[in-house]
């Protein structure tokens with residue numbers, strides 16, 4: 001699926017520089033203004049010191065060939081430069097590393113914080129692999145460009161400027177001759193870099209698709225084996241790696257041509273200098289030392305080019321990374337507090353005591369703290385721009401009642417529960433709680449009142465106790481034991497020697513599905529919620545455990561409002577209200593006996609389930 005969603009075109013580097021984006025990006029580096037200025041200062045100083053070497057070497061040669069020359073003085077200068085260079089390099093490497101780590105941290109933290117806020121509809125459209133890549137490779141690329149990139153560019157430009165100036169200063173005519181290859185170099189560089197960039201982009205695009213295909217094959221490894229589908233995946237994989245190899249080779253070939261081109265132009269410049277310079281030395285117009293220094297500069301001038309060209313490429317890729325990461329940072333959640341709710345929150349916190357407690361026992365938004373009666377009024381819902389999955393539900397859930405949702409798969413039961421949890425909001429219609437539309441209440445408050453057992457329970461890696469405490473971080477051991485007993489989890493605990501300290505593995509992979517459901521149920525009960533929402537919470541639990549559980553759950557539901565999606569109809573006979581949902585509509589509702597007497601859809605399902 002991820003391969004499907006992934007659009008390789010989005011790895012396309014920008015055609016032109018987007019300066020607004022870069023200003024924002026450089027802003028991340030500039031949060032560490034002092035370090036950044038020091039880094040650039042170091043780079044410029046290093047370039048300058050680098051440039052002085054050739055001058056000193058020239059002086060040493062002249063001093064050595066002149067009987068009265070002071071070789072020792074220039075040798076000392078040479079040694080001094082080396083020490084200085086070492087210090088500078090040490091400083092900028094540590095500065096660069098520090099800036100990079102901080103920038104990567106900041107961008108990552110901002111993106112992560114926003115992803116945590118985003119609503120579920122965002123994740124419907126984006127595969128996990130896509131989000132991972134934003135958080136890892138894109139953030140890496142950005143922090144790299146914003147630290148080492150800046151450094152290398154400043155260093156390279158300084159070295160080239162110093163070399164060019166030194167050549168012109170040493171001998172104007174020779175300098176101009178050496179620099180005459182620059183226009184050729186410029187044109188050739190543009191030509192090559194454009195092509196290198198294009199192949200690099202193709203390689204990246206293929207790489208993303210390869211990763212997605214790999215991800216999918218691995219996460220579905222058991223299914224792939226079960227259907228003997230290895231060969232199909234293998235050939236798809238080989239096709240992708242094959243094109244990737246071809247594009248990588250093309251990229252390597254271009255780079256392999258560009259480097260010799262730079263080298264031969266540098267050689268040409270050096271040769272020209274040597275030819276014309278040799279004649280000048282012969283004429284006595286310049287010293288041998290000057291010629292030696294000159295040749296050094298003509299080589300040094302070209303040295304940073306390869307690296308700078310690579311950064312030029314990299315910056316364009318980084319711009320595309322920045323667009324994607326900022327896309328994450330700037331994405332606005334679709335489910336969030338409305339302006340009205342925010343006003344209420346602000347007003348209530350003003351009235352609140354200094355200790356932050358809500359006044360008069362009200363909720364943080366200044367409204368009654370009870371959920372009370374829940375009323376669905378003409379609730380419609382659709383995913384994206386798909387068809388209506390819920391088509392006008394009207395339902396009253398009295399306070400403290402247990403309402404069971406039943407009906408065929410795909411009818412919309414899970415969707416309805418996610419509306420109740422406000423993971424998603426109705427596209428039309430209202431959901432009213434004690435007289436107020438729930439979108440006018442604080443989202444955080446609402447979700448704190450809920451205990452949710454999802455159809456696909458998710459546990460986090462860590463121990464069983466850790467997982468329970470997600471619902472209530474300060475829960476005591478006694479509380480854990482109590483909810484474990486309620487949720488029939490004690491037998492599971494007995495069968496694992498480590499008890500509450502059992503490691504559940506990532507996603508709870510080391511527990512059976514039924515065990516995960518029990519943990520998830522215990523977790524929901526621990527929070528002591530006003531509204532308990534359970535979606536086929538016991539579908540994978542054996543019948544004996546379920547029967548015991550049923551009694552316990554009934555006890556736990558006393559005084560709470562509960563909405564329960566039932567897998568086995570036998571478990572919901574005692575519900576206060578049974579609602580049959582089919583094709584996004586309520587087709588029947590009533591108690592078990594009422595519905596059986598009606599001999600309608602429920603009676604039919606009930607007969608089938610026996």
Ligand SMILES: Nc1ncnc2c1ncn2[C@@H]1O[C@H](COP(=O)(O)OP(=O)(O)O)[C@@H](O)[C@H]1O
Pocket residue numbers: 124383386389408409410411412413414415416
């Ligand atoms: N994330 C989603 N994106 C698009 N369609 C969805 C999504 N989740 C569920 N659906 C669709 O909504 C309909 C109802 O699904 P669901 O509420 O899970 O039914 P139930 O829980 O009753 O089996 C189905 O047709 C399903 O294909």
Ligand SMILES: [Mg+2]
Pocket residue numbers: 413414415455535
């Ligand atoms: Mg479902």
